[in-house]
Amino acid sequence: AQSVTQPDIHITVSEGASLELRCNYSYGATPYLFWYVQSPGQGLQLLLKYFSGDTLVQGIKGFEAEFKRSQSSFNLRKPSVHWSDAAEYFCAVALGGDDKIIFGKGTRLHILP
Amino acid sequence: AAGVIQSPRHLIKEKRETATLKCYPIPRHDTVYWYQQGPGQDPQFLISFYEKMQSDKGSIPDRFSAQQFSDYHSELNMSSLELGDSALYFCASSLGTGLGELYGYTFGSGTRLTVV
Numbered sequence: 001a002q003s004v005t006q007p008d009i010h011i012t013v014s015e016g017a018s019l020e021l022r023c024n025y026s027y028g029a030t031p032y033l034f035w036y037v038q039s040p041g042q043g044l045q046l047l048l049k050y051f052s053g054d055t056l057v058q059g060i061k062g063f064e065a066e067f068k069r070s071q072s073s074f075n076l077r078k079p080s081v082h083w084s085d086a087a088e089y090f091c092a093v094a095l096g097g098d099d100k101i102i103f104g105k106g107t108r109l110h111i112l113p
Numbered sequence: 114a115a116g117v118i119q120s121p122r123h124l125i126k127e128k129r130e131t132a133t134l135k136c137y138p139i140p141r142h143d144t145v146y147w148y149q150q151g152p153g154q155d156p157q158f159l160i161s162f163y164e165k166m167q168s169d170k171g172s173i174p175d176r177f178s179a180q181q182f183s184d185y186h187s188e189l190n191m192s193s194l195e196l197g198d199s200a201l202y203f204c205a206s207s208l209g210t211g212l213g214e215l216y217g218y219t220f221g222s223g224t225r226l227t228v229v
Contacts, residue, residue: 034218043222044156044203090155094218100146100169101205101218103155 002027004093004104012110015083021076021107023091031093033074034101035065038088047089050074061085086111115139117206117221125227126194134189134224138206144168145187146218147179148203156203162187194228201225 003026013019025031035047048059055067065076074091091104118137126132138145144163148156149172158171162181173179176194181187185206191198202225205218 036220041201041225044220046218046220100158100161100171102158105155 002031002093002095002102004091004102006089006091006104006107008107009105010108010110012112013081014112016080019076019078019081019085019109021089021091021109023074023076023104025072025074025091025093027072027093027095029095030067030069031095032099033065033067034092034094035059035063035074035076036090036092036103037061038090038106040087044090047076081109081111083111083113085109117204117219119202119204119221119224121224122222123225123227125229127229128194128196130194130228132191132194132226134191134202134204134226136187136189136204136206136221138185138187138204139219142206142208142219143185144207145181145185146205146207147173147187147189148205150201150203150223151197152200154200159189191226196228199226199228 005024033050036044038044047063048057050057050067057065063078067074088106088108090106092101094101120135146161147159150156159173160179161169165181176192179189201223203223205220207218
């Protein structure tokens with residue numbers, strides 16, 4: 001069965017520092033890959049998605065993610081975080097266009113002033 | 114741009130009561146997905162519909178049922194509510210063609226259900 005692993009439950013970085021959130025997936029073929037962000041008590045906002053093509057994907061809010069087939073990874077990065085980036089980040093996969101999305105357990109990002 | 118509309122935003126029910134959550138997808142989206150997110154948990158897939166037919170089923174309790182109507186809106190009916198049903202319930206919609214960039218989920222803001 002397909003699965004998504006986010007190895008870091010919590011990550012703390014200083015404001016202005018760079019960020020990388022890890023995501024690994026387990027599936028025979030390349031799935032559709034997503035990163036969502038969720039502020040406390042709020043909905044899920046799509047940051048970026050990967051279907052095919054260029055393995056470096058640009059998203060909103062200055063985020064990017066790189067798909068690495070050899071490592072089955074889709075890590076999220078941001079060169080300089082802002083205090084407003086503090087939130088829960090979910091990596092997610094889907095098998096195909098009509099398939100359900102499966103979420104990872106999430107990584108809670110804390111920002112130090 | 115139009116988004117996925119969920120109603121109500123908040124709902125408080127007592128144990129053993131019934132609740133109905135509604136989801137209005139983005140215009141022209143024909144696929145609806147329901148998710149449940151417990152406190153501190155990741156969203157869990159419940160059920161999905163494509164063209165008014167159930168297309169997939171996840172960890173949805175037998176006490177829950179859902180359907181998609183002719184206008185593509187969907188309703189999640191929850192009966193005999195339990196304290197453990199307290200959660201954020203999300204609906205998402207997509208265009209069920211799987212055509213690359215045309216594909217994409219858009220989530221609603223969710224309905225927060227509290228069972229007391």
